[in-house]
Amino acid sequence: MKKFEEKTYHTETIYSGKIVELNIDSVTLPDGNTSKRELIKHPGAVAVIALTPDGKLVCVEQYRKPLEKSLVEIPAGKLEEGEAPYTCALRELEEETGYTTKHLQKLTSFYTSPGFADEIVHLYFTDEVTPLEEKVDGDEDEFVELMELTLEEAEQMEKEQRIHDAKTAYALLFLKLQRDK
Template sequence: MKKFEEKTYETETIYKGKIVQLNIDSVTLPDGNTSKRELIKHPGAVAVIALTEEGKLICVEQYRKPMEKSLIEIPAGKLEEGEEPKTCALRELEEETGYTTDHLQFLTSFYTSPGFADEIVHLYFTEHVKPLEETPPGDEDEFVDLLELTLEEAEQLEREQRIHDAKTAYALLYLKLRQQR
């Protein structure tokens, strides 16, 4: 038995959408009592820290409905069923930015909100990008602007809360630590 494991004895699916599924799990707690857990099931995602030849961070700005504002983020996207994370990372980089690369390095994976969601983000890095002759079409309901930022510019946008998401904050921390080596 895993430490503090909660055994699920019933799962009720409340909602199944295009991106997420909401389940209510009935669980037995380690002390024998029972409880309910509201869980968001997500297929996983990727994010790419991509630097231009000049060392600028490639970002996109897009409107985020849950926050009711535009955010500046590193390129990212949802895994399709059965898709390898590295394949998805390259696809998202190309669709969102018009750049491609032959050197995509896996850095790490992390959970975004483990208290209620199983979403995992696979993070990649490249400093060897080249522009595509033609940008492949992205999602029909996604509208983005491309930005290329110095680390200092990105840090200022973070202070202004225009960069305000975990994956991009993680990317900035990675770049700061990398710079110190």
């Protein structure tokens, strides 16, 4: 038995959409009592820290409906069924930014909200981007604007909360640590 494990004895699916599934799990707690857990199932995602040849961070600005505002973020996207994270990272980089690369280095993976969701983000890095010869179409319902930022510009956007998501904050921390080595 895992430390503090909660045993599921019933799962009710409340909603199943194209991105997430909402389940209510009835669980037995480590002390024998029972409780309910509202859980979001997600296929996982990727994000890419991409630097241009002149050292600028490749970002996109897009509207985020849950927040009712636009954010500036590193390129990212959802894994398709059966898709390898590396393949997804390259696809998202190309679709969202018009850049490609021959080398993506996996940095880490992390859970975004483990209190209620199983979404995991696989984070990659490249400093070898080149423009695509022919633009690749992205998702038909996704509207993004390419931005290339110096680390200082990105840090200022973070202060202004234009950059305000965990994966991009992680990217900035990674780049600051690399700079300070």
